[in-house]
Amino acid sequence: MKKLAVIGAGPAGMMAAYCGSKNNEVTLFEQNEKLGKKLYITGKGRCNITNNRDISEFFEEISRNGKFLYSAFYSFTNKDMIKLLNDMGLDTVVERGGRVFPKTDKSSDVIKVYERLLKSSGVAIKLGYKINRLEKKKDKFILNDNLEFDAVIISTGGFSYRSTGSTGWGYKFAESFGLKVEDLKPALVPIELDDDFLKDLQGLTLKNIDFIAKVNKKMTYKEFGELLFTHFGISGPTVLRMSNRINRSKNVRLFIDLKPALDYKELDERVLRDFESYINKNISNALVDLLPKKLIGVIINLAGIRPDISVNKISKEERQKLVYTIKNMPLNFKSLMDINAAIVTSGGVSVREINPSTMESKKVKGLYFCGEVLDVEGFTGGYNLQIANSTGYLAGSSV
Numbered sequence: 001m002k003k004l005a006v007i008g009a010g011p012a013g014m015m016a017a018y019c020g021s022k023n024n025e026v027t028l029f030e031q032n033e034k035l036g037k038k039l040y041i042t043g044k045g046r047c048n049i050t051n052n053r054d055i056s057e058f059f060e061e062i063s064r065n066g067k068f069l070y071s072a073f074y075s076f077t078n079k080d081m082i083k084l085l086n087d088m089g090l091d092t093v094v095e096r097g098g099r100v101f102p103k104t105d106k107s108s109d110v111i112k113v114y115e116r117l118l119k120s121s122g123v124a125i126k127l128g129y130k131i132n133r134l135e136k137k138k139d140k141f142i143l144n145d146n147l148e149f150d151a152v153i154i155s156t157g158g159f160s161y162r163s164t165g166s167t168g169w170g171y172k173f174a175e176s177f178g179l180k181v182e183d184l185k186p187a188l189v190p191i192e193l194d195d196d197f198l199k200d201l202q203g204l205t206l207k208n209i210d211f212i213a214k215v216n217k218k219m220t221y222k223e224f225g226e227l228l229f230t231h232f233g234i235s236g237p238t239v240l241r242m243s244n245r246i247n248r249s250k251n252v253r254l255f256i257d258l259k260p261a262l263d264y265k266e267l268d269e270r271v272l273r274d275f276e277s278y279i280n281k282n283i284s285n286a287l288v289d290l291l292p293k294k295l296i297g298v299i300i301n302l303a304g305i306r307p308d309i310s311v312n313k314i315s316k317e318e319r320q321k322l323v324y325t326i327k328n329m330p331l332n333f334k335s336l337m338d339i340n341a342a343i344v345t346s347g348g349v350s351v352r353e354i355n356p357s358t359m360e361s362k363k364v365k366g367l368y369f370c371g372e373v374l375d376v377e378g379f380t381g382g383y384n385l386q387i388a389n390s391t392g393y394l395a396g397s398s399v
């Protein structure tokens, strides 16, 4: 039997340690005093553990290096994850968008399942144990100068929510072995704006809008759904998804199409109808049926129209400017929020360094990586935990 060290007890490391224990004597090192500290806060404490859609559709929801995950996803699928939880006595439920949660609504119950798996398979769990040195001497790995192992799995997580323990050790270890680490960027993160109108719009949620980003002069991304204004900028599902698309882009310009279901002509006709109904009112009062109240003044201002002008005095050009602004409300991009506020870290150990069928380093025999430390990331919906579990499974089973 080989001696295997797993560094980091997030979902990836716990799964790797459990699977590795079938053929190896495993020690799992965790710097926190408990297992799965980040896992505990996932899904607002409910843990969206995976997604119920067909595994072949998962790749659409991976925003970086989806192809690299092919073997991992098919070795241990979402259905395998659900079955594992169910077999361990934890029922699951499927919610909107195929999101899977434990029926108890408690992430702590998911952590308990991992704990029971680890204990029953004889994994030695070392809590409050930080690994801060890792070297290879001949064919042995030396941890913290005195612990000797035949193989090591690095599952130290990303670089966000650092209070949970994801402090970036894995990147340092990888670099110390000469492996490439791709630039770290925030992913699934809110966006900061430089717009004075935020003070008027904070708290406003827009539904069924298109959130549009134009980047590097030629690329356009579009996300349909919900967007929320905050005191610093914007958040919500469309914004989080968009952050994954633009986190490496330059010259970002943002827009909202407030009426994506209508084309310009249809919207113009709609505005005309509203103007007819409110012919003797001023413009601010004529848009109440079309736009949320908080937004009316902002849109009129962006369209360059006087807020007190009477509807019957508005020119055709002004009306067309209004229609254009409703379909292209400009937002002044400042930056993505800091990486520490990101739900996941984009970038990490380059997938070109790793054998996708085993998760072993191509350069350093016996050294494996799994989970968020790798340069892979997905959108919300349970995909990031499935990445952790599938890559953890493959790494552990391959040693």
Ligand SMILES: Cc1cc2nc3c(=O)[nH]c(=O)nc-3n(C[C@H](O)[C@H](O)[C@H](O)COP(=O)(O)OP(=O)(O)OC[C@H]3O[C@@H](n4cnc5c(N)ncnc54)[C@H](O)[C@@H]3O)c2cc1C
Pocket (backbone or CB within 6 Å): 007, 008, 009, 010, 011, 012, 013, 029, 030, 031, 032, 036, 037, 038, 039, 041, 042, 043, 044, 047, 048, 049, 050, 129, 130, 131, 132, 155, 156, 157, 158, 160, 161, 164, 165, 166, 167, 168, 169, 170, 342, 343, 344, 370, 371, 372, 373, 381, 382, 383, 384, 385, 386, 388
């Ligand atoms: C608020 C929030 C909500 C989320 N919700 C969801 C969700 O509902 N669904 C979903 O799919 N994803 C969700 N995610 C993302 C998901 O939590 C991560 O992608 C996942 O936890 C990554 O797993 P991991 O095992 O790779 O790393 P982590 O969970 O970060 O675990 C890494 C572990 O390694 C330990 N460690 C690090 N360095 C060392 C060292 N040198 N020595 C010893 N131990 C070390 C850390 O203490 C940590 O416990 C959420 C993330 C956040 C922040």
